[in-house]
Amino acid sequence: MPKISRPRSCTRCPYQYKYLNLLGNENISSIQNNCMIIHFKRGENIIKQGTDVTHAFYLAQGLVSLFIEGEKRNLILKIKKAGDYIGLQTLFGDLKYRYSVSALEDSMVCMIKSGIFLETSKKNPDFLFEIMRGISLSYNYMYKKIKDINCKQLRGRMADVLLYFSEELYHSKSFEVPMTRKEMAQFASMSMENAVRILSEYKKEGIITVEGRKITILEEEILKRISELG
Amino acid sequence: MPKISRPRSCTRCPYQYKYLNLLGNENISSIQNNCMIIHFKRGENIIKQGTDVTHAFYLAQGLVSLFIEGEKRNLILKIKKAGDYIGLQTLFGDLKYRYSVSALEDSMVCMIKSGIFLETSKKNPDFLFEIMRGISLSYNYMYKKIKDINCKQLRGRMADVLLYFSEELYHSKSFEVPMTRKEMAQFASMSMENAVRILSEYKKEGIITVEGRKITILEEEILKRISELG
DNA sequence: CGCGAGCTTGACGTTGTTCAACTAGAGTGG
DNA sequence: CCACTCTAGTTGAACAACGTCAAGCTCGCG
Numbered sequence: 032m033p034k035i036s037r038p039r040s041c042t043r044c045p046y047q048y049k050y051l052n053l054l055g056n057e058n059i060s061s062i063q064n065n066c067m068i069i070h071f072k073r074g075e076n077i078i079k080q081g082t083d084v085t086h087a088f089y090l091a092q093g094l095v096s097l098f099i100e101g102e103k104r105n106l107i108l109k110i111k112k113a114g115d116y117i118g119l120q121t122l123f124g125d126l127k128y129r130y131s132v133s134a135l136e137d138s139m140v141c142m143i144k145s146g147i148f149l150e151t152s153k154k155n156p157d158f159l160f161e162i163m164r165g166i167s168l169s170y171n172y173m174y175k176k177i178k179d180i181n182c183k184q185l186r187g188r189m190a191d192v193l194l195y196f197s198e199e200l201y202h203s204k205s206f207e208v209p210m211t212r213k214e215m216a217q218f219a220s221m222s223m224e225n226a227v228r229i230l231s232e233y234k235k236e237g238i239i240t241v242e243g244r245k246i247t248i249l250e251e252e253i254l255k256r257i258s259e260l261g
Numbered sequence: 262m263p264k265i266s267r268p269r270s271c272t273r274c275p276y277q278y279k280y281l282n283l284l285g286n287e288n289i290s291s292i293q294n295n296c297m298i299i300h301f302k303r304g305e306n307i308i309k310q311g312t313d314v315t316h317a318f319y320l321a322q323g324l325v326s327l328f329i330e331g332e333k334r335n336l337i338l339k340i341k342k343a344g345d346y347i348g349l350q351t352l353f354g355d356l357k358y359r360y361s362v363s364a365l366e367d368s369m370v371c372m373i374k375s376g377i378f379l380e381t382s383k384k385n386p387d388f389l390f391e392i393m394r395g396i397s398l399s400y401n402y403m404y405k406k407i408k409d410i411n412c413k414q415l416r417g418r419m420a421d422v423l424l425y426f427s428e429e430l431y432h433s434k435s436f437e438v439p440m441t442r443k444e445m446a447q448f449a450s451m452s453m454e455n456a457v458r459i460l461s462e463y464k465k466e467g468i469i470t471v472e473g474r475k476i477t478i479l480e481e482e483i484l485k486r487i488s489e490l491g
Numbered sequence: 492c493g494c495g496a497g498c499t500t501g502a503c504g505t506t507g508t509t510c511a512a513c514t515a516g517a518g519t520g521g
Numbered sequence: 522c523c524a525c526t527c528t529a530g531t532t533g534a535a536c537a538a539c540g541t542c543a544a545g546c547t548c549g550c551g
């Protein structure tokens with residue numbers, strides 16, 4: 032069961048909302064009075080594809096994956112880390128989730144009632160503008176993702192995943208992947224067996240080392256070339 | 262060479278902007294004074310992937326395709342018809358196009374300077390809100406597209422394309438496809454040869470008739486089942 | 492008439508999935 | 522403490538899906 036609590040003060044929240052500085056005090060307290068902090072354990076579902084949007088989500092702590100559930104298999108679209116909003120792109124549309132979100136690590140999520148969030152953003156153009164900007168930028172990521180799936184082969188896509196962990200998420204050539212091989216496969220859009228196989232290949236070729244979930248990139252340049260060539 | 266003209270009056274424009282009713286007169290005339298109407302012929306490029314965003318586009322007349330140019334092949338993401346905005350999702354982000362747009366039919370495009378568009382939307386929360394809503398909804402389409410590419414096989418994807426023409430674009434079981442076989446293939450994310458092959462199969466199976474670019478859907482239900490089953 | 496672009500079909504090779512068998516480690520209950 | 526089971530990971534081999542190559546066709550146009 033998720034553990035639920037109420038925030039004391041958003042302005043003094045150690046997991047300060049993004050863009051909160053664009054709002055006046057009365058708006059902040061209105062948000063504060065209409066939000067809850069929920070704790071999720073690794074593996075728990077935060078958003079379920081197909082359900083209605085009732086809240087805006089802010090990931091205060093932890094790591095979650097956003098994925099599309101397909102008939103045959105799932106596709107992990109992106110990973111959200113502490114400080115990111117989740118699902119804003121859906122909040123202004125038809126209020127139905129087209130994707131699911133689940134926790135990769137134990138996570139703390141702030142849930143703000145969607146009505147309050149919409150009202151506040153309508154009253155504060157700067158705030159709305161920044162959200163818009165965020166949505167616009169995340170579109171770019173989607174274009175890249177769809178392009179990669181469409182153009183690149185397995186080795187290229189796995190290289191992308193490894194580089195993503197190294198460059199975007201952990202800012203280190205050595206990291207512990209926060210997911211199973213199966214999830215890595217879903218992130219790279221391939222079968223689990225092929226994900227394993229390609230990691231083994233990279234290992235044999237001296238491009239990475241693998242010990243369980245701990246991966247170290249030895250030959251970053253080669254990996255980047257594999258990523259580029261597809 | 263594209264033919265360029267200036268609008269006489271946006272409020273009396275037969276190709277009335279969407280959402281224009283949400284703006285006051287002075288905003289409308291500000292837009293009017295900062296826009297141009299450009300004519301494009303079939304095949305001409307309207308937006309080129311990689312270039313900077315300088316204008317908001319409104320498709321007053323015609324039909325255009327929005328596609329991602331990849332190293333190996335292109336992917337047609339969606340088709341925009343008269344009355345649609347083009348590329349709003351990029352206008353609020355980092356101002357670089359991640360996709361190209363080209364005319365499927367002779368088209369008329371209204372170009373509004375991006376600065377004016379942004380200013381106006383900032384001053385008119387209702388307008389901005391509606392744009393936001395549009396972007397949000399088009400996100401749904403992207404999720405569906407990426408899911409289909411990831412999950413469905415060739416026959417399912419080609420069924421999707423045919424149903425799209427029939428249900429979304431022409432509202433008829435009989436229609437003239439506005440593109441070459443190669444473009445149809447790019448729309449369904451497959452090779453041109455396979456696109457042709459699958460159309461032939463459907464024809465042999467009595468699901469459709471094909472005479473050049475004219476296609477008639479005979480067995481809509483079967484096509485829908487193929488689409489669903491992938 | 493000849494040329495080229497778009498279209499069509501078959502044969503073949505490649506890529507990636509599926510199936511099956513096996514291993515290592517973690518947790519469980521007698 | 523040891524069998525038992527369960528899950529995650531690993532590897533090879535068979536198979537299916539899909540792309541590529543090659544050849545030929547048709548139609549419009551100079």
